[in-house]
Amino acid sequence: MKILARHxxxxxxxxxxxxxxxxxxILDMLKKILQDLEIKLISHTIETPVNDHHVFMLILNEGHITLQIYPQLKYVAMDIFLxxxxxxxxxxxxAVRSFFKPDKIKTTVLKRGDFGTAKELKPKVKTKVAPLRKIHNTGAKVIxxxxxxxxxQ
Known part of the structure; x- marks a missing residue:
């Protein structure tokens, strides 16, 4: 089965x-990670459509990275296509997650260009919660x- 890309x-x-x-x-961090992983950066742009939202778009030799950053919400949406x-x-x-240090992460990985069966096309979804957050969540459930x-009674 031929996979064209990973997303x-x-x-x-x-x-x-x-x-x-x-x-x-943030841009310096992204450039350093790409250099460390030997991924060629072709161009980049940073936009701030509204004051509380920043958009990073990096075009790579074979793919792209986008980050939608909402500082007030302490939230980052990341998209990596190789x-x-x-x-x-x-x-x-x-490497990007290590920089932002989130409490909770939800990731989805897709094999793009996978022309297999419908069952094989289902994305893998993982959710990770930081240890302290797990303790807090468990304590709240017990209460x-x-x-x-x-x-x-």
């Missing part, structure tokens, strides 16, 4: 990096269960 999308929630408005720093059968967009994605028991 990773990720939602980065509650990013702990306080420099989400520093476009120059046009190689053996591409590893998750390496690039992991809700105990509150329901007390209310029903």
């Amino acid at each position: 990773l999308t990720a939602d980065l929630f509650n990013c702990q990096n306080n420099q989400l408005n520093d476009n120059d720093l 046009c190689q059968e053996d591409a590893e967009p998750d390496k690039l994605g992991q 809700r269960i105990l509150a329901r028991r007390n209310n029903s």
Whole structure:
């Protein structure tokens, strides 16, 4: 089965990096990651359509990266498309995630150009939650269960 490209999308929630408005720093980080992974950058653009939203678009030799950054929400939407059968967009994605330090991540990986069966076309979706967030979520669930028991008695 021939795969034409690999496509990773990720939602980065509650990013702990306080420099989400520093476009120059973010662009430098992206350029360094691309250089480290030996991925050629052809061009880039940064737009700020509204004050609380920044858009990064990087055109690569074989693919692209886009970031939609909402600093007030501490949210980043990431899209990485690499046009190689053996591409590893998750390496690039992991480096970007390390910079933003999100509490929760939801990723989807697609094999683009996969002309297999419909069952094989289903994307893989992974959700990761930072350890402290897991503890908080578990504690909140326990409190809700105990509150329901007390209310029903």
